[in-house]
Amino acid sequence: MEELKKRSEIKKEDKWDIEKIYKNSEEWEKAFETLKKEGIKIKEYEGKLNDSETLLEFLKLDEKISREAEKILVYSHLKSDENTGDNQNQGRMNKADSYMAELSSYGAFFIPEILSIGEENINKMLNEKEELKLYDFMFKSILAEKDHVLSKEIEEMLASVSDCLEGPSNIHGILTNADMTFPKVKNEKGELVRLTEGNYASFIRSKDVNVRREAFKALFNEYAKIKNTLGTTLTSSIKNFNFMAKTRKYSSALEASLKPNNIPVKVYEEAIETINKHLPSLHRYVRLKKKLLGLEEMHMYDLYVPVIEIEKEHIEFDKAVEIVIKALEPLGEEYLDIFKSGIKNGWIDKYENEGKRGGAYSWGTYDTMPYVLLNYNYDLNDVSTLAHEMGHSIHSYYSHKEQPYIYGGYTLFCAEVASTTNESLLINYLIRNEKDKNKRLYLINQELEQIRTTVFRQLMFAEFEYYTHKMIEEGNPLTAEDYCKKWHELNVNYFGEDMIVDEEIDVEWARIPHFYSDFYVYQYATGYAAASAFSNSILNGEKDAVSKYKKFLKSGGSDYPINILRNSGVDMTTPMPLEKTIKRFNELLDMLENEI
Incomplete structure (x- = not known):
């Protein structure tokens, strides 16, 4: 290296x-x-x-x-x-x-x-x-x-x-990031390596079942040792949200979280109802994945293994720009000109350097460029990250150009829509144009995983939050055992009979920092669903689809988020956007089944 x-x-x-x-x-x-x-x-x-x-x-x-x-x-x-x-x-x-x-x-x-x-x-x-x-x-x-x-x-x-x-959240952060240590586990070469939260992802994706099983057990067994402490911090955090909701005269913590942005509580509740109605699609995916991996038993630690392996492709940054431009062509010349101008005029910090912050983001102000931090590393995921972050930046560009300063920003409910629409257009373009069968299967599975993790998984999290807040609001104290029991039950329900829900997963709730930000995670799913609805209508050539989408990009924070989306043709108060996402999930499953 x-x-x-x-x-x-x-x-x-x-x-x-x-x-x-x-x-x-x-x-x-x-x-x-x-x-x-x-x-x-x-x-x-x-x-x-x-x-x-x-x-x-x-x-x-x-x-x-x-x-x-x-x-x-x-x-x-x-x-x-x-x-x-x-x-x-x-x-x-x-x-x-x-x-x-x-x-x-x-x-x-x-x-x-x-x-x-x-x-x-x-x-x-x-x-x-x-x-x-x-x-x-x-x-x-x-x-x-x-x-x-x-x-x-x-x-x-x-x-x-x-x-x-903020105490419970801070304690959770210190405990899980600073104080917790994990044992050494064997990698694929048989070498003993210290397990960390950072390298766990590579272990859990290993083709060697022993490697991923050992890492899975090692990680969650450490959480299980302090589950009572983490159960207490979570209960304290939920009590704090409920205290603030009651003090401010809201009927519930959920209403307190949604009402300032005029989001009806039914948007949250119906998202959970809709996903539960479509869990057979996730069960089908688990069944198909089990078959593709050639497993007699499918365990929770098998979930992240890629079903198709392809050779890592080296993609230069300029080539990545070309790919994204081709994928975004349906958005029209004006959008592409802004994209190209951003690439040319210093919006992006492209490569990793010594001491540079990791990850990627888009950030700027009303009076500056919408800057993009990347750590471009020449693979397909980096191409997707480029499309994603430029989606954010062009959303900001349009909002700042079209709105006065006070309405130039946009809410979290809308924040991930533009970035995910770009990602959706990119993956659709790549799948449609890929001639190599293996690569095409890999891309199909990539999009399936996106929907599984961003929609199904986040709404399972949302359902857990809904249950825990409701129980504590009604005066039922919850312990670590209660949280574990509910988490196990949700996993059984979501993944279906082809999945063996290992007992180690029961403590996974203790690992999720988002539960300390009240009712945050459902917005990943609603954002993805809205983006999916936009990209579908654009790709299907529906009348005024692009101009409606641009209207959304130009609206900033000039109205409540539900109204902004509805005025651009996506009604989040109905199950339709989520239904369309599940429809796409089923189409991808059909493609996978037909091509193997």
């Missing part, structure tokens, strides 16, 4: 152009000092927002300061991620993070003050001042939550204990 290059050895054209934000650290420091002087001015408006002139003046000042603050924050994080070992970069980022918390406290009076002014007076001010009408949806969103915002004193008290309420 080649040694990693230093940052200075990476070519300029392979790095993102963040000097377009600030030319250098001196310019950043100067902007930061100016921001600190300006930011404090926000506090001067407390108690003075009850006339239209002052309200507009405040909103303009707040926007100006927020836009500069975002640039300062993003630049400091991007610089830090270029080389996490650089102390100057780290120091700049820590300084920015610390100040952002302070800046946010300056404007904490805004929402309580708008609520105290009341709907009637806000509407009166909107009619008095034409420029204020831009903020109509923002004010409606704030006023819609008036029953759940508490007095200034209680809001301040809740803010002051927010760190304590």
